[in-house]
Amino acid sequence: MLVSPSQMLGIMKSISVPACILGIGFALWSASGTIAAEVTPQRLLNAAEEPQNWLMNLGAYDGSRYSSLAGINRDNASKLVVHYSVPLGGLIEGSGNFRNALPMSPLVEDGFIYIVDGWGHVSKLDARKKGEVVWQNSELQTDLDSWFVAGRGLALYGNFVIAASSDGHIHWLDKDTGKSVRSVQVGDPKQGYTIQASPLVVGDRIIVGSGGAERGAIGRIDAIDAKTGSSLWHVGTTDNALGGGTISQTGVFDPKTGLTIWGTGHPNPRYNPQARPGDDLHANSVLAIDVETGELRWHFQYTPGDINGFSEDGTHQLVYPAGASEPVVTHFANNGYFYGLTGKQGKFQIAAPYVVGLEWTAGIDEAGHPVEYRASADVQAYKSGAWQGRPDCPNIKGASSFASAYSPRTALAYGSGADGCLSENIPVIRTESAPGWLGAYYSGAAADMGMLTAVDPQSGTVKAQRLFDFPLHAGALATAGGLVFTTTAEGTLHALNDETLETVWSTKFGSLTDVPPITFEVDGQQFIAVVVGGNSYTGNLSYRPPEMGLSEPLFVLAVLGLRP
Amino acid sequence: MRRLQLIGTCLVTLLAASPALACQGGPSVWDIQLGSMIRDLPGGFTDHACGSNGGPPGKLLSSFEDFKQCRPEGDGLFEVAFRYDDEQEFVARALEQTRALALCEGTKVFGFPVVPTVLLDGDGVVRGLRLVTDPRGVEPADRSNAWALGNMLKRRYGVEGWTCEDLPEVPGETPVASFKLRERCSKSVEGVELSVESEYYHRAGQSFTDEFGNVQPGLFISQARFEMKQQR
Numbered sequence: 172m173l174v175s176p177s178q179m180l181g182i183m184k185s186i187s188v189p190a191c192i193l194g195i196g197f198a199l200w201s202a203s204g205t206i207a208a209e210v211t212p213q214r215l216l217n218a219a220e221e222p223q224n225w226l227m228n229l230g231a232y233d234g235s236r237y238s239s240l241a242g243i244n245r246d247n248a249s250k251l252v253v254h255y256s257v258p259l260g261g262l263i264e265g266s267g268n269f270r271n272a273l274p275m276s277p278l279v280e281d282g283f284i285y286i287v288d289g290w291g292h293v294s295k296l297d298a299r300k301k302g303e304v305v306w307q308n309s310e311l312q313t314d315l316d317s318w319f320v321a322g323r324g325l326a327l328y329g330n331f332v333i334a335a336s337s338d339g340h341i342h343w344l345d346k347d348t349g350k351s352v353r354s355v356q357v358g359d360p361k362q363g364y365t366i367q368a369s370p371l372v373v374g375d376r377i378i379v380g381s382g383g384a385e386r387g388a389i390g391r392i393d394a395i396d397a398k399t400g401s402s403l404w405h406v407g408t409t410d411n412a413l414g415g416g417t418i419s420q421t422g423v424f425d426p427k428t429g430l431t432i433w434g435t436g437h438p439n440p441r442y443n444p445q446a447r448p449g450d451d452l453h454a455n456s457v458l459a460i461d462v463e464t465g466e467l468r469w470h471f472q473y474t475p476g477d478i479n480g481f482s483e484d485g486t487h488q489l490v491y492p493a494g495a496s497e498p499v500v501t502h503f504a505n506n507g508y509f510y511g512l513t514g515k516q517g518k519f520q521i522a523a524p525y526v527v528g529l530e531w532t533a534g535i536d537e538a539g540h541p542v543e544y545r546a547s548a549d550v551q552a553y554k555s556g557a558w559q560g561r562p563d564c565p566n567i568k569g570a571s572s573f574a575s576a577y578s579p580r581t582a583l584a585y586g587s588g589a590d591g592c593l594s595e596n597i598p599v600i601r602t603e604s605a606p607g608w609l610g611a612y613y614s615g616a617a618a619d620m621g622m623l624t625a626v627d628p629q630s631g632t633v634k635a636q637r638l639f640d641f642p643l644h645a646g647a648l649a650t651a652g653g654l655v656f657t658t659t660a661e662g663t664l665h666a667l668n669d670e671t672l673e674t675v676w677s678t679k680f681g682s683l684t685d686v687p688p689i690t691f692e693v694d695g696q697q698f699i700a701v702v703v704g705g706n707s708y709t710g711n712l713s714y715r716p717p718e719m720g721l722s723e724p725l726f727v728l729a730v731l732g733l734r735p
Numbered sequence: 736m737r738r739l740q741l742i743g744t745c746l747v748t749l750l751a752a753s754p755a756l757a758c759q760g761g762p763s764v765w766d767i768q769l770g771s772m773i774r775d776l777p778g779g780f781t782d783h784a785c786g787s788n789g790g791p792p793g794k795l796l797s798s799f800e801d802f803k804q805c806r807p808e809g810d811g812l813f814e815v816a817f818r819y820d821d822e823q824e825f826v827a828r829a830l831e832q833t834r835a836l837a838l839c840e841g842t843k844v845f846g847f848p849v850v851p852t853v854l855l856d857g858d859g860v861v862r863g864l865r866l867v868t869d870p871r872g873v874e875p876a877d878r879s880n881a882w883a884l885g886n887m888l889k890r891r892y893g894v895e896g897w898t899c900e901d902l903p904e905v906p907g908e909t910p911v912a913s914f915k916l917r918e919r920c921s922k923s924v925e926g927v928e929l930s931v932e933s934e935y936y937h938r939a940g941q942s943f944t945d946e947f948g949n950v951q952p953g954l955f956i957s958q959a960r961f962e963m964k965q966q967r
Contacts, residue, residue, distance in 0.1 A: 316912030317943045317952065318879035338913040361914055363883050386883035412890040440845040442837045481836055587844060
């Protein structure tokens with residue numbers, strides 16, 4: 172029998188005093204860290220209440236990537252050092268896709284770290300023993316297509332690690348031994364189907380979003396019975412015969428409405444609207460699906476019939492305003508606007524530009540459409556995003572598929588991306604890695620400056636914005652320590668003031684980072700973990716620091732903590 | 736055939752009504768109508784050359800009109816290759832305008848670089864269209880997706896009604912992934928024969944890493960080939 176989200180809530184509501192005592196006992200027992208407990212639906216519902224752990228890809232069901240840990244804070248961040256790093260293979264050993272940086276994010280439960288590499292090899296590490304390998308499972312994806320886009324991470328369910336492999340499988344691994352217990356084929360790789368986003372476990376369901384737009388795949392979201400592996404429902408994300416609407420980031424879940432909410436990417440072909448006349452529903456959209464029935468309850472399309480190649484497969488967040496009966500669904504859109512929608516029905520609330528100088532549309536109307544939108548048009552009369560001598564506005568490498576963060580401490584949402592709208596007043600580019608640098612180190616450097624934006628999700632007002640020398644394609648992590656952590660593509664980890672976005676501390680790894688860090692706590696000490704390595708952007712780099720060339724093929728999990 | 740002509744007519748109308756997009760709005764292969772005369776082919780194509788059964792273009796021609804300078808194929812049709820006008824693409828490349836570059840696309844179909852050719856009979860009537868994925872200058876990562884154009888082309892003409900068979904196995908070929916794809920699919924639509932070949936595999940001796948663990952990322956076959964021909 173499946174445990175549904177409503178049943179989970181029912182269980183919570185009827186919890187008795189003895190059960191509470193048991194719960195406290197359980198908490199103390201798990202904090203001792205000697206034995207990892209099962210990851211129950213209730214634990215996932217209350218993931219934010221276990222700040223010592225990082226139980227799901229986006230941290231919690233609201234997608235906030237926020238931790239209430241404050242052991243590392245503005246006052247002591249300068250004492251951060253690498254406590255240990257774990258080499259988990261290299262390109263030559265086959266630890267990753269040949270081209271891409273490694274986008275995966277680890278999970279942490281009760282002192283153990285779970286991480287997947289670019290081939291789908293899963294490792295369990297002991298955080299109390301400086302990342303000592305407990306087990307590695309390398310049998311899941313042998314001889315895999317090296318050109319698959321690497322998956323973003325894992326999920327936890329019961330006593331299983333749930334791993335999605337790029338060839339369309341979901342695997343159940345025994346959390347204690349790493350042995351593969353069950354595998355299920357969700358989609359057909361011959362039809363371009365692949366899985367890039369981490370699975371999302373809700374109750375006894377595993378929700379899987381499909382990738383593969385680059386291979387013409389038609390996007391879909393599936394629910395798999397976590398106990399049996401059987402298919403429960405699936406929702407197609409586009410009726411475009413040429414495909415698209417695929418997914419590269421995990422969805423979120425709202426326990427109050429029972430909806431799981433996912434962003435979809437561009438329609439195919441991405442840059443040729445004449446070949447796909449009409450709105451291209453439900454590409455470039457956010458879809459809210461009843462997690463029990465698979466019913467598509469509501470949808471909202473950011474740029475109907477897009478002509479600019481926008482792709483809205485970045486993360487969504489659920490922000491719960493005090494006293495409100497439903498969350499606000501927020502999204503840093505690839506079209507340069509920050510959106511807010513009602514959680515129950517997806518009604519449009521706000522759209523405010525977070526990139527200065529947008530011109531592809533004159534604005535967003537009261538229905539949430541670009542004002543130029545015509546429902547009957549085969550090709551919309553939006554402006555092209557490449558015009559007037561600007562490099563690219565909004566940036567084609569902007570907020571697409573990055574993981575945003577939200578801090579209840581500041582009540583701000585943090586979105587990462589790349590600017591492309593600045594045509595003047597571009598700050599002087601300085602980089603420690605290029606002393607005496609005389610030429611462009613990055614093709615189209617002006618269009619590839621990293622940008623982190625802090626937005627008030629209620630009003631859409633930009634409260635702070637920060638530019639970086641290198642692209643910021645990772646996303647963000649917000650903490651109660653008054654910090655926002657992010658990484659820039661050339662391999663710098665930044666700890667920023669969560670109100671001003673000014674640098675509090677940073678360190679350079681000397682290799683690429685394409686994923687935001689996570690944080691966890693072991694035996695009362697807070698740590699920051701981030702994956703370093705990969706080959707993304709290599710083709711674009713016209714200047715490459717020597718140390719980067721040496722370390723590119725690595726795949727390393729770096730774990731940082733405060734210097735004693 | 737009428738349906739195909741209708742698609743072409745609709746696309747021409749669509750293009751005429753389109754807003755001015757960077758690098759967009761030029762003619763594409765889908766504006767070519769089977770049964771039309773050379774003089775009715777859309778203008779704006781460049782680099783005409785004799786075709787080589789979908790391979791690299793051969794002898795340069797000044798226009799489609801010179802098709803008889805090419806050697807006819809076995810069925811008597813003359814294959815003439817061409818390219819889309821890519822001047823705007825080079826401008827965008829020079830200006831480092833990433834999005835404009837993407838919008839310009841070059842000679843691509845659904846985002847995949849192709850060598851497009853028309854098949855003309857001796858009277859200069861368009862009897863067929865051939866598209867073969869073009870590996871020249873394409874990064875291995877992008878080339879690895881070329882086979883997927885076959886799926887998109889099949890879906891363009893409706894997923895139903897295709898008859899597919901595996902291509903004859905070549906000794907030593909191995910899967911490039913968890914699957915090996917070597918198939919030919921065909922379908923007949925109102926007097927037009929459609930065929931799609933999709934291939935993604937390792938030829939004999941190819942692998943992503945050699946026996947010493949050195950990376951060989953470009954060693955694989957990934958291609959798609961599409962033909963539509965009027966039945967005669």
